[in-house]
Amino acid sequence: MHYQLFYWTGIQGRGEFVRLALEDAAAGYEDVAREQGDDVIVQYLDGVHDGPLPFAPPFLKAGRLLIAQTANILHYLGPPLALVPQSESRRWYAHQLQLTIADVVAEVHDAHHPIAGSLYYEDQRIEARRRATALRETRLPKYLDYFEQVLERGGRQHALHEYSYVDLSLFQLMSGLEYAFPWAMRRIGRQLPLLHALQQRVAQRPHIAEYLASPRRLPFNESGIFRHYPELDDPAGAG
Amino acid sequence: MHYQLFYWTGIQGRGEFVRLALEDAAAGYEDVAREQGDDVIVQYLDGVHDGPLPFAPPFLKAGRLLIAQTANILHYLGPPLALVPQSESRRWYAHQLQLTIADVVAEVHDAHHPIAGSLYYEDQRIEARRRATALRETRLPKYLDYFEQVLERGGRQHALHEYSYVDLSLFQLMSGLEYAFPWAMRRIGRQLPLLHALQQRVAQRPHIAEYLASPRRLPFNESGIFRHYPELDDPAGAG
Structure with missing residues (x-):
């Protein structure tokens, strides 16, 4: 299967959770807006195309399927990319964990935009x-x-007794939080030996290491979800 | 299948989206905390039990499965309760729509708690x-x-060309918003004839009408997600 990923250019954002899964599995995919520009996304949001109407990116096209919402996309990709256990009960749990990661991500976003995403x-x-x-x-x-x-x-070693997309997403969550809140994460992180070890193991997976070193991996920046504004972190040197 | 729903007593909250599906399908279920108290939920969150660890209620027990996250529970319940289309592509779309409803619900919550859920x-x-x-x-x-x-x-008539749990959740979303923001919804609602018609049709479904008239349907209140604080609504009489 050849996949088309639709996500805004210029940031990692929520699309990165999907990108990491595709990269880790060495799946064939096109990062459509990076080739054609963000307008191609806007057309879908404007309802130009028939079929399911996405509210926001990321969304994925796989053959005739169009799937939106980050966790939903990973729930879909898990089996064909072999990134989720075979057991049904673990698949439900994987998805629950991914949705909880999505909840953290929304809260992190709102830390720099507590009033409205539409305001500076x-x-x-x-x-x-x-x-x-x-x-x-x-x-x-x-x-x-x-x-x-x-x-x-x-x-x-893993969220689900074996490797899964949840491990990849926990890597991304930890990496983003360490970028945005280096001092707070130094303090909080002392209690998180398993998350740190997981983060390092994921970074060393061959396809992930290759991806992280490639120009496809954009750096974190202050237009994305994980933003480093020092005044929002613990005071420097604290803890 | 006999289901056990775990959700905080005293409010509709996120549990209500699951409750509406169970009630509409006339499924056999136990609303566990309403019988045993909220402590039974806390034990799960504290990790007293083996198996998947929920982060927060609602969660559902179905045989040996434990499933948390509202949208995940509905994704699971859709097929056995016949509340989702047969088509795979529509099931993915149903879940995407439910996740988008979850996003609105989180934003509505944060309108009365923009700084922290832990503060008054x-x-x-x-x-x-x-x-x-x-x-x-x-x-x-x-x-x-x-x-x-x-x-x-x-x-x-429907979100998905045929009746589904998404219709039930849209009913709940509209009802909650009309409770919380009656003036704003009078203004915004003029542009929403299909949502209003759907809301009325859902309310008239026999099992739903019976449920809404029963003591099991708690009234909206100012401890839940949809809170009526007049100062957060449009000015009275506006629009």
């Missing part, structure tokens, strides 16, 4: 400081401790 | 007014117009 960061900086503090102090420790427990239960 | 509303009222304005002016029209288009494409 500069117009919600004061609120962002309050929200980012709650994120760093309460939410991130809660979510990351949860995923650490998931790894503990999953045999310490 | 009273401690984030100023920020809530700003965020709710953006929600009413930009986000709700965008989301609801999207779902109106989905109905238009789905043959005007």
